[in-house]
Amino acid sequence: MGELKLMKGNEVIAHAAMRCGCDGYFGYPITPQSEVMETLMLKKPWETTGMVVLQAESEVASINMVYAGASCGKKVMTSSSSPGVSLMQEGITYIAGAELPCLLVNVVRGGPGLGTIQPAQSDYYQTCKGGGHGDYNLIVLAPASVQEMNDFVDLGFELAFKYRNPAMILSDGAIGQMMEKVELSDFKPRWTDEEIQKISGSWATTGKTADREQHIITSLELDSESMEKINHRIQAKYRKMEEEEVRYEEIQCEDAEYIFVAYGSSSRICQKSIEIARAKGIKVGLLRPITLFPYPTKAIAKLAERVKGMLSVEMSAGQMVDDVRLAVNGKIPVEHFGRLGGIIPTPDEIVEALEQKIIGGK
């Protein structure tokens, strides 16, 4: 690991992509994530690592370029913000259906519709509960710092290839736009053709040779019996992820009587709220899901056995709170607090919500 830099979250996504051996980035500009492609265009990785960077004519085109690159066993990615990611949903479910690995980045802004360009977390349902049609899930990583914007690019690709499933970094305008200290990953070379053959040779369209059958990449299977089998195979991967890939962080939970559940930038603000609340004598801790799918259901259920209540803090009207309630299963009160449309809650507001909705509400 190298020198410490001060960088925006979005810039870091670009640097991490170049350093992790990414083969191609296909995107279309949209605030608040445009710095990803701007940084790539400025750094011209096609002259150094050979990575392709292409501005597509729309998000619909860029996700289909990702679909094509992924079919060849290449490490490919795109990034966008909420309205752009909505446009990509068809491509995303096709990629999930065809069981292809790729990395998607959503730097979420306030919706619905074109909404605002300010930070929000109102795409949780879209990201974790479908978005596109059919029974599929994305592997969802929620960075809470600029450092994690670096770390999760490599991790996202690793998990995507391990499970042959698209991975998404669900960030937001605050993490994308803010600068923090970051230690960028070391450079890894792009995979050679031989390496791709070794890693993905059993399925990727690398060019048919005489000694093997054709590889056909498709999400179409008109025979229902076969399609059910494919679905069962895909579902089995999700169950395995739920067993093996759950990631979360517990902060000051040991002696906590109350718990904030929050991811991404909300989890950072909650840490300040913990300082404020504890100064008032309220014992509160934080459970921060790092993977939103698979979700840390068991960890939340375990905490529910010994705390008095939980507050799900999200910059949304209450989406992740559903998963907290499912995990808690009625044992203790679970409420939601959030601001909408691009407004970031203040640490004081969150403490007040805890006092009113959970402590005073019991």
Added chain:
Amino acid sequence: MTEEIIIAGFGGQGVLSMGKILAYSGVMQNQEVSWFPSYGPEMRGGTANVTVIVSDNRISSPILNQYDTAIILNQQSLDKFESCVKPGGVLLYDPNGIANPPTRKDIKIYKVEGTEEATKMGNAKTFNMIVLGGFLKIKPIVKMENVQKGLEKSLPERHHKLIPLNLQAIKKGMEVVEEVK
């Protein structure tokens, strides 16, 4: 040590770059830093602000509603952020264009004639560095040698010839800042 700062003014005044230089100076002395800008549809003449935190410890929230120090460069920002300074905190402002000066009695108020001194120096763009100098006189949270390194890191190489001028402006700010009683 944790210093939570809001810098607010017009777009084009160098609000964001002042914050970046301060944050990079913190990085240079191995502190934790965060820099969170308002990034609305801002433009030259609109309002811009940035929250900068420099700390010896891991930074919890990069987004705040109470600050140890507010560095204020126009009237709108003064109206918005005067009430957000923690009791006992610091408000530093450039009186140029301020019709209604701050009135709080429970904080320390300082002024720095950034606009005027920059004009005297013959380079209006040094304005933000004069104000930064004023802040560093009141709260010497980063060493001058690290500010110099911070400038080297945050300015593109083609502008490195301007670093001595920027340092001179910071020193000028340190000289001219004064407490308003």
